[in-house]
Amino acid sequence: MYTPIYLKTYEEGKLDEKIEKAYTYLKRCTICPRLCKVDRTKNKKGICNTEMLPIIADYFPHFGEEDVLVGKKGSGTIFISCCNLLCIYCQNSSTSHLCEGNVETVENFAKMMIELQSMGCHNINIVTPTHIVPQFLKALKIAINMGLNIPIVYNTSGYELPKTLKLLDGVVDIYMPDFKYWRPEVAEAYSSARDYPEITRKAIKIMHKQVGELLVENGIAKRGLLIRHLVLPNGLAGTKEIVNFIANEISKNTYVNIMAQYRPLGLAYRFEEIARPITEDEYLEALLYAIDAGLRRLDSFCVEFLRRKGIKI
Numbered sequence: 001m002y003t004p005i006y007l008k009t010y011e012e013g014k015l016d017e018k019i020e021k022a023y024t025y026l027k028r029c030t031i032c033p034r035l036c037k038v039d040r041t042k043n044k045k046g047i048c049n050t051e052m053l054p055i056i057a058d059y060f061p062h063f064g065e066e067d068v069l070v071g072k073k074g075s076g077t078i079f080i081s082c083c084n085l086l087c088i089y090c091q092n093s094s095t096s097h098l099c100e101g102n103v104e105t106v107e108n109f110a111k112m113m114i115e116l117q118s119m120g121c122h123n124i125n126i127v128t129p130t131h132i133v134p135q136f137l138k139a140l141k142i143a144i145n146m147g148l149n150i151p152i153v154y155n156t157s158g159y160e161l162p163k164t165l166k167l168l169d170g171v172v173d174i175y176m177p178d179f180k181y182w183r184p185e186v187a188e189a190y191s192s193a194r195d196y197p198e199i200t201r202k203a204i205k206i207m208h209k210q211v212g213e214l215l216v217e218n219g220i221a222k223r224g225l226l227i228r229h230l231v232l233p234n235g236l237a238g239t240k241e242i243v244n245f246i247a248n249e250i251s252k253n254t255y256v257n258i259m260a261q262y263r264p265l266g267l268a269y270r271f272e273e274i275a276r277p278i279t280e281d282e283y284l285e286a287l288l289y290a291i292d293a294g295l296r297r298l299d300s301f302c303v304e305f306l307r308r309k310g311i312k313i
Helices: 003-009 014-026 104-120 131-147 161-167 184-191 196-211 239-250 282-294 298-310
Strands: 056-061 077-080 124-127 153-155 172-178 213-217 220-230 255-259
Touching: 003 014, 003 131, 003 161, 014 161, 056 104, 077 104, 104 124, 104 131, 131 220, 161 196, 172 184, 172 213, 184 196, 184 220, 184 298, 196 239, 220 239, 255 282, 255 298, 282 298
Parallel strands: 077 124, 124 153, 153 172, 172 220, 220 255
Antiparallel strands: 056 077, 213 220
């Protein structure tokens, strides 16, 4: 039976050190690659529009995530409001851009984790956590003392600093980063983050080094790396280059979800090249790129789509 890694870190007294270090980063905020350098301990706001306390939009057992996270009783998802990346086409712009939600104490944050565990959820899935890592670590300690003992999923855009990931080493069981863009100019156009590709490549390598390939027991993920990639219209995401990077520089056994749900939401209508959904042919092409790269551990949705097209992997 898998024991979450954070319990060992807590028992060894290392979690307190991580919490203390994390909060020092908020004094001149450098918790993410935006490096806003505002004093969030005095309730100043940077790009993420978050002060000292986290804003939480909602929490519930989620059945729309990957099958290996959902199982029979759902992934215990906590949606953090605001974001450090702010993609113009975000499907959750009311929470990411407009920060809809409630300001919560870390104690309430911890209670949400315990409530989700009591519902039978297979994991605690923290969505868009980058800008509130210190608060998450503090809430986690409280939750451990209340009996938390299921895996932590760190559900991120991939736009992470090495020093922040170091804080999460020995804390996060499952890293679930996006890899959104390969080309800097595309990342700049849609997320105002020209350095996104370079930073995300480094981040994913660090994540893989920390947790390894995805460990699945009885159909449920327990530990490891799960990469998501959203296909954009007109090949703009750089899918071919991204899957080749994963296969050649991470591992061909990496669990990858090539996602087809792009819709032109938010401000996407202003850009003709992304002002439409992707086509079936574009999605199939993306999956064939992954297969050609040697990736075989694709999400069940990807496998089913290929099966309907008469393609087995």
